[in-house]
Structure formats: C-alpha cells, structure tokens
Amino acid sequence: MSRYTPPFRITSAIVKSVAEICEHVGKWSVYAESASPKLRRENRIRTIQASLAIENNTLSIDQVSAVLEGKKVLGPPRDIQEVLNAFMAYEAMNDWIPTSIVDLLQAHALLMKGLVDESGRFRSGGVGIYRGDQLVHMVPPAKKVPGLMDDLLAWLMQTDVHPLIAGSVFHYEFEFIHPFKDGNGRMGRLWQTLILSKWQADMGYLPVETVIREYQVAYYQALEEADNAADSTVFIEFMLNALSLAISGLVVEQSSEKSSEKSSEKIINLLKIKPKMAVREIAQEIGLSARAVEKNIAMLKAAGRLRRIGPAKGGHWEVMDDG
Numbered sequence: 001m002s003r004y005t006p007p008f009r010i011t012s013a014i015v016k017s018v019a020e021i022c023e024h025v026g027k028w029s030v031y032a033e034s035a036s037p038k039l040r041r042e043n044r045i046r047t048i049q050a051s052l053a054i055e056n057n058t059l060s061i062d063q064v065s066a067v068l069e070g071k072k073v074l075g076p077p078r079d080i081q082e083v084l085n086a087f088m089a090y091e092a093m094n095d096w097i098p099t100s101i102v103d104l105l106q107a108h109a110l111l112m113k114g115l116v117d118e119s120g121r122f123r124s125g126g127v128g129i130y131r132g133d134q135l136v137h138m139v140p141p142a143k144k145v146p147g148l149m150d151d152l153l154a155w156l157m158q159t160d161v162h163p164l165i166a167g168s169v170f171h172y173e174f175e176f177i178h179p180f181k182d183g184n185g186r187m188g189r190l191w192q193t194l195i196l197s198k199w200q201a202d203m204g205y206l207p208v209e210t211v212i213r214e215y216q217v218a219y220y221q222a223l224e225e226a227d228n229a230a231d232s233t234v235f236i237e238f239m240l241n242a243l244s245l246a247i248s249g250l251v252v253e254q255s256s257e258k259s260s261e262k263s264s265e266k267i268i269n270l271l272k273i274k275p276k277m278a279v280r281e282i283a284q285e286i287g288l289s290a291r292a293v294e295k296n297i298a299m300l301k302a303a304g305r306l307r308r309i310g311p312a313k314g315g316h317w318e319v320m321d322d323g
Contacts, residue, residue, distance in 0.1 A: 004167050008232045010161075018242035020166050024116050025200055043205045044249075046192075048086045049113035050209035051186050052178040054216055078115065085111050089190060093204060098170075098195045100158040100245060101149060103317055112183040122146060125180040139178035148177045156195070163199035167192040168239040172232035176221055192239070208246040215242065262286060264296045266306065275316040 002050050012099030049057075049064045057079045059067070066073050067083045089110040096103035109120025118124065124143045126138075140148060152173050159166050171192040178184050191210055222238035266286045272275060280299070284291045300306040309318050 003302055004148075004155055006155060006173050006232060007230060008165075008169055008236060009024050011233060011237065013076060013237050014165065014233075016048035017237070017244055020244050021240065021247060024244065024251055025203075026204065027251045028247055029200075040205045043207050044087070044090055044209040047205075047209050048090065050207065050213040052079070052082050052086060053213050054209070054219075055082075055185055059083060081114055083197055085113050085115065086186065090193075093190070093194050093197065096194055098191065098198060101153060101155045104149070104153075104191070108180055108183060110185060111190065112180070116180075118181045119183075122149070122179050125181070127178055127181065137289060139176070139301060143306055145177060145179045149179055152177070163195055164243065165236060166241060168236040171239060172223065172226055173236040176227065179185055187231045196243075197309075206243070206250065207244055208243050211242040211246045211249075243314070263292065264300055267293065267296055267300065267309070271306070271317045272319050275318065279318070 014260060019056050040311050045061065045064055045068065049059065049061050053057070054078050059073070059075050063075060064083050067080055068087055073080060077144060089107055092107070092110060096107060099172075105120050105122075113118035125142055125144050152170065156170055161169070173186045174188040174191065175184060180187065189212070193204060193206070193208070196206070218238060219242075222235045223297050226232045226235040263286065267282060270282060270285060274281075277285070279290050283293045284290075288296075299309075307318050307320060309316050
C-alpha cells in the first residue's frame with residue numbers, strides 16, 4: 001500500500017465533469033471505432049504542437065506536419081528536435097505502464113533526447129519555477145525526488161478513484177515534485193494521457209493540450225492555486241473541464257464530418273442518375289445550401305471521385321467510381 005495519499009477533495013463539480021466526460025466518450029466511441037489512421041495522426045500532431053507551444057516551441061501545425069513527413073522546415077533546430085522527440089514518445093506510449101518508474105524514465109529519455117544533459121534521469125540539483133521574474137514554486141530537494149516519485153506511483157497503482165481524477169491528481173503532483181531538470185510540463189501532460197489511454201484506448205489520441213494551450217494562463221493559475229492550498233482539487237476541476245471541452249469538440253467535429261460524408265454520397269448518387277444537374281438543382285434536391293454543395297463537390301473532385309466534363313453550361317458531371 002502507498003505510503004502517501006495526495007490531498008484532494010471530490011467536489012460536485014468534479015462528479016459532474018466525470019459524468020459529462022463519460023457521456024462524451026460514449027458518443028465519441030461511435031466515431032472512434034471507424035477513425036482512420038490519418039485522423040488519429042492529425043489529432044496526435046495537434047497534441048504535440050500544442051503541448052510544445054505551451055513550452056514556447058514556435059512551430060505551427062503545418063510545420064510540425066512537415067517535420068514528421070521528413071521535409072525541410074525553417075525553424076530553430078531545438079524546436080524541430082522537440083517535435084521529433086515528442087512524436088517518438090507518443091508513438092511508444094502504448095508499451096508503457098503508468099506505474100512503472102522504468103517506463104517513466106524511458107519516456108523522459110525519448111522526450112528530451114539531445115535537449116538536456118540529464119535526459120532519462122531525475123534531476124541532480126534544485127530548481128525554481130518562475131513566471132517571468134517571479135518565483136512561484138520552489139520544488140523539493142533533488143535527494144527527495146526518487147522517494148516522492150516512488151510514493152506517487154505506488155498511490156497510482158493502488159488507488160480506486162476514477163482514472164479521470166487519478167490522472168489529474170498525478171499530473172498536479174508530478175508538476176509539484178518537478179522530478180526532472182527540464183521537460184516536466186510536457187512529461188506531466190504525456191503521462192496523464194497515458195493513464196487515460198489505459199482506461200479508454202482512444203483517449204491516447206485526445207488533443208486536450210489544444211485546450212490547455214488556449215487556456216494556458218488558467219492552467220498555470222490552477223497549478224499555483226493548488227500549491228497555495230496544498231490540495232490539488234482546483235487543478236483537478238480545471239483539467240476535467242479541459243478534457244470535457246476537448247472531447248466534446250471532437251464529437252462535434254466528427255459528427256460534422258460524418259454528416260458531410262453522407263451529403264457527399266447523396267451528391268454522388270444523384271449525379272450518377274442526373275449528371276447534368278446544376279449546383280442549384282442539387283442543393284434543392286438534397287436540402288443543402290448551394291455553398292455547401294460546392295464545398296462537397298470540391299472535396300469529391302480533390303478525392304478523384306468526381307470530375308467536370310465540358311463547360312459550366314452544357315457540360316456534365318462524371319462519377320469516377322462506385323463510392
């Protein structure tokens with residue numbers, strides 16, 4: 001049994017958020033089952049870009065994608081290395097056990113390879129956390145880090161609280177201990193994702209970091225308030241809200257994509273029968289705006305499923321396959 005139990009309270013707000021997230025997960029699973037490798041990769045890229053942006057990495061989504069495709073990117077070499085490291089770490093995540101100290105150190109070694117001289121090892125010296133010129137947190141002495149991490153991982157192994165809560169508690173406690181010389185923020189977010197992925201596999205592809213990036217000031221404020229209270233409750237509430245926003249956003253996105261797919265199939269089926277239909281006629285027939293039909297036709301043309309033969313007036317549509 002763990003020698004340590006992190007201090008936190010289960011509030012009505014936490015209970016409500018857990019219920020909301022579980023409901024969102026149920027809806028998301030309908031789409032996640034058929035999610036393409038491309039979609040999962042896109043979500044992972046969003047995760048990596050946002051998590052690193054929180055740590056002042058300057059690369060955009062497009063630049064991160066280009067780096068991972070092996071293309072040359074104009075950017076600071078360190079920023080490019082951070083992207084490559086993060087991708088390797090997230091790709092290796094499925095093989096790690098959240099309560100394993102060995103896996104934790106291995107993750108840090110991958111994440112910080114070539115970026116810090118103590119990658120894969122707990123820090124050997126003291127560290128202060130600053131916001132600008134202000135010291136906001138003095139972390140525990142380096143000699144206490146191994147014992148504190150052993151206690152935290154032992155608690156994680158035996159706790160019966162919901163993984164959504166346990167992951168948030170771990171995230172806060174990890175940041176409080178600050179076990180590494182550098183990379184603690186991205187490690188804490190990575191490890192919470194790992195914990196959640198063992199609960200629901202598709203949570204490993206949830207880009208919650210995009211929400212944290214958007215509300216970065218509130219993220220740091222929640223950490224500081226938890227420090228001042230010596231209790232992680234306020235941080236748990238923040239993280240659960242972020243998770244809820246991230247997953248509900250994906251549900252909306254994927255629902256919209258499915259709706260668009262259905263509209264595209266209606267257009268294809270209609271044009272097989274009536275290849276000379278104009279955009280306005282198609283819109284009236286299937287109940288969409290002309291602009292929506294034009295957007296779907298553009299996607300179908302880009303996908304090689306539809307092409308225009310002849311001029312706008314007097315020409316016709318050719319369906320390239322049977323869908």
